[in-house]
Amino acid sequence: MKFLAEIEILPKKGLLDPQGKAxxxxxxxxxxxxxxxxxxxxxxxxxxxxxxxxEATEAAETASKKLLANLIMESYTVRVKAL
Amino acid sequence: MKFLAEIEILPKKGLLDPQGKAxxxxxxxxxxxxxxxxxxxxxxxxxxxxxxxxEATEAAETASKKLLANLIMESYTVRVKAL
Structure with a gap:
């Protein structure tokens, strides 16, 4: 089955977000x-x-942790839906 | 009342997305x-x-159109919730 994973990544609260300030x-x-x-x-x-x-959620979590988000500075949210 | 608007912006389908390819x-x-x-x-x-x-949705739409998204190359989705 095909799934679409949507991943939202934001700078952690309390950390500077110069782009947000701009x-x-x-x-x-x-x-x-x-x-x-x-x-x-x-x-x-x-x-x-x-x-x-x-299974799709797990793969998206792995992608977020290993490649997409910098967990020191960013937090992420994963949503998965069937296509 | 305070609201949180969440805006997702993606390159339009059919347009090159070199970052996505990488x-x-x-x-x-x-x-x-x-x-x-x-x-x-x-x-x-x-x-x-x-x-x-x-009213909050309208403000978030205005922000997306005027400042956040480049409507020629990007499409956006707005979600609003009360805080």
């Missing part, structure tokens, strides 16, 4: 001063073959 | 040859003040 600054300039915090991370989708949703 | 190549090397496609985009969260969920 975007926050831009918000006032486009007329959105009500935005009080911005964090910028990565969004990665994987298409993969797996026997079950659990 | 990550796909890395998948075989970490023992995940079952991954057949990878797309790499941005994940951005906004904390904002708004009178209603609809």
């Amino acid at each position: 975007v926050l600054h831009g918000m006032s300039q486009i007329g959105l001063p009500q935005v009080s915090d911005v964090r910028v991370g990565k969004f990665i989708t994987l298409e993969l073959e797996a026997g079950s949703e659990a | 990550v796909l190549h890395g998948m075989s090397q970490i023992g995940l040859p079952q991954v057949s496609d990878v797309r790499v985009g941005k994940f951005i969260t906004l904390e904002l003040e708004a009178g209603s969920e609809a």
